[in-house]
Amino acid sequence: MRYFLVLAEELHFWRTSEKVFMSQSSLSRQIQGLEEELGFKLLERDKRNVKLTEAGKFLQKRWRELLDDMDRAQTQAKKINMGSSGLISIAYPGSISSSFLPELLRTFTAEMPEMKMELVEPTDATNEKLLLDYHIDIAFSRDSVQHPALSSKKLYSEPVCLVVAENHWLNENTYHDFKSLENESFILSGLHHTTFFATLLRRIFTTYGFEPKTHVETDFGGLILNLVANGLGISILPYSFQFGSYTGVRFINLQEEVDLYVNWRKKDENEVIEKIIQHSEALGEKIKARIIL
Template sequence: MTIQQINYFLTLAKELHFWRAAEKVFISQSSLSRQIKSLEDELGIQLFQRDKRNVKLTDAGKFLQEHWTILINEFNQVKTQAKKIDEGNSGRVSITYVGSIAFSFLPNFLKHINDKLPDLKLELTEPTDENHEKLLLDYSTDIALSRDEIKNIHIDSVKLSSESVCLVVPNNHWLNISNFGNLNDLKDEKFIIAGLHHSTFFASLLRNLFNKYNFEPKTIIESDFGGMILNLVSQGLGISILPHSFKYAKPENVRFIELNESIDLYISWRKNDLNKTIKRIVDMAKEV
């Protein structure tokens, strides 16, 4: 039994059609049929029920499809990581980040990496409601720039910085630094904010902030994309609460008012990862 045979099986299990499955794996229909028959003979298990018109998974086939899909995904992740380690400085490193740093920390950070490791390919992803811890443990990312410290025995986290959380209002709004008291002044305002039902760290911070002042915001638009929120606030559709970093986007017709709240930025990576480039990038983040 080979990895290739398992991939043939999983493709056929998905397509349930020999001709389409054979096209997907770039072999002839007769070759695919022989490979599946060889796999069944080796296992001593019938994986498919076939007739001239239909192909169906047996119960044993369904069981193997579920479990082999997980194993193949893990195998591919490990293979990808091994390739990254082998490629070293000229390989690839994947980074997930929070959108608020896209206008300040992230550009400086990426420039620093490019200056020191010009042949390194970076893969950037901004997950909206993802678990950075899971992404690291699944090898879906190598480095996570997140707002919360990841506490896991297999992961290292270091705090890079702290910044204030701000009210964001249009320039012609009645609210300013001198007349702002606390959030209770805003009970009649229309808010454009991240969905409070989400599990992200910033959504949790907002929930706690509103609970502290015991009021439910009048949310007219929900968005996890700060750039979109800034644009909507600048159009006078409502007000928002965002990290101070968004000020570096230099939005027009928008004013930032600092609140007595702060938010941190952490960098996290897998502990004892053999890819030495990851540790170099972490050190660069500390320098920036």
């Protein structure tokens, strides 16, 4: 199967055989054997060209996923065998990268400096699947996951805020009605995405019955704040962004709130994960106390 996956990329027996350090004849036989065992051809080949069959295309994709899962299972087992030390993988929404996450990492690396944490870039897979397939160990998210094999705990709720430049006409006193922002230029994080926060944004705008004028879209909150500070538009971000050390912007609370959840595998006899969750809860309480409505 591993040979096949390389071959499916190369579509060339001889080049593939070099890549996997074996002779061309042996590779040819291996693929034949595999096809015989499966009962159908994975590749169409005349004497000159090689190309994947439909079934072959499917198995290329699926086997790569599954062999990755196999490798991860092995890694995970090794961790368990060694007393679950080493590496914790964490997925997170961009909106906590300026306040919650740095603080969590700071307190945690102070306590367990030998522990390595991997911050996983948000992909298109859901946190649920990532957890269940052992891609990650902990997921922070704006909505809770539902799967019965997973645990989910709300850490805190926070308002979402209008963010404007310091010299902008809007402030707590001049802001009365969301509808009055119809002519403002917005800088928003990926409205087209399927994330919970983007969905919330869409809901706000449909509730108030207008489409925001957006000239820039970016996912990186820090960049948004810079753009806002430079008078390029206004934005909507979770409250906790103001805990970051950004200057030149003003936050105005809105009615809407977002939550932050931690999610993890229910039975994962890894005390490090438990410790991180405890830390997260404590930190959640601290942040809760810092929010002024």
